[in-house]
Amino acid sequence: MEHPIITIAELPQHVGRKVTLRGWVYNWRKKGKIRFVILRDGFGYLQCVVFRPEVPEPVWEAAVALTRESSLQITGVVAEDQRAPGGYELKVSDIVPIQIAPEYPIGKKEHGVDFLLNHRHLWMRSRRQHAILHVRAELEQAIRDFFHGRRYTLIDSPILTPAACEGTSTLFETEYFGEKAYLSQSGQLYLEPAAAAFGKVYCFGPTFRAEKSKTRRHLTEFWMVEPEVAWLRFDGLLDLIEEFLSEIVSRVLDRCSEDLERLERDITVLEPATRRPYPRLDYADAIAALADRGHPAEFGDDFGGDEETVLASLHDRPVLVTRYPTKIKAFYMEPDPGDPARALAVDVLAPEGYGEIIGGSERISSYELLERRIAEHELPRDAFEWYLDVRRYGSFPHSGFGMGIERCTSWLCGIHHAREAIPYPRTINRLYP
């Protein structure tokens, strides 16, 4: 056959020509001697028109036999037509069914969350889920390009670890040749030594938290990107976060307009985030701002979801909340030289109630202080000797942050729940599919 096999994305270049496409039946409609088959091939959707008087009877019968999500190869002439969704349609001349699907579980009307998550492997075929996961993929590529373009070295951190990285969260425990091992809850500690080896590094991988969280922002397995930079001080970290966020948001807005449109995402609320600077809010000022708005909080309190939403709503773009009290932050965070009760820590709160998408800090560079903090937090010293080595052999100021991919994707897509922002969500009571 001389006609080419193409994807739906390539349609505009083949108007008036005969082509073959391969894909799945997204939906079909019939009206007498006309059948409309909506083809889905992963790149788009295409209305294919089968007109009984113009095709051989076996082709008509093949069209009649098609069910939703049956796989097929279909051939016809590409035509522009205002009546077709998307503006193009295929005047079908041949159909080769590959497999006729039985009754498809996911209907055209609404479904419940539990049902959809039980069918996540099929749900991702739907337009909305396809758009979300496509945005996620673009976001991840933007992140990799951001760091690679700035000569960061990718350091893959281990998943299996001997002990708690931060000692606070619950860890998934597993058996490792007779010893206990834990699934990593952060790659950061492993990146600090790498920063001494490569200067600028980042890791990007899955992270595990065994907390029994049941909120729209939590997953037990999620993806996190964590850069770590030698010689970077706190102010420089805040600049890096701004540069990073504004660039990746711009990239997604630039390349995912169709997806965001399908998700009915209001682009104008994301656009301010493409512009610097971002507002910076000192923790003490955040406390005061909350009190003014009927959310009394005392110095030393951490912020809950409601408080985060109030603080984020003060601005039109992500807000950097800085210099939290030392005692509510991780053991490795550098104290503020001007106020040792505060840590050089930053949380980035996304607008519209999407909450904390980034957490970062300058790290302690003093061997003695880090040693003391490990003791204060009652962490097993033996398990942290290698970490102390970073301060023992050529200690240096350094900073870094971590960003949760699902929370960022949720914010960009304007979706309700982080579980839609990951292909196969893992939550407290979901390990299937």
Next chain:
RNA sequence: UCCGCAGUAGCUCAAUGGUAGAGCGGGUGGCUGUUAACCACUAGGUUGGGGGUUCAAGUCCCUCCUGCGGAGCCA
């Protein structure tokens, strides 16, 4: 772990303590331009499990299971 909500047809949901229904999906038929097409007909149920109250329980009570939402924790 705590608090709240829910579980009825394949799916989404109705049903004063009194004969379990609708829409979608499936099947059959009709229609030459449909846009989650429409129209007609049709099949489809141990009302999450167990126990109790009652002449009578999808409905009220107890208990267990499962799921959802929130809190804490965090990205």
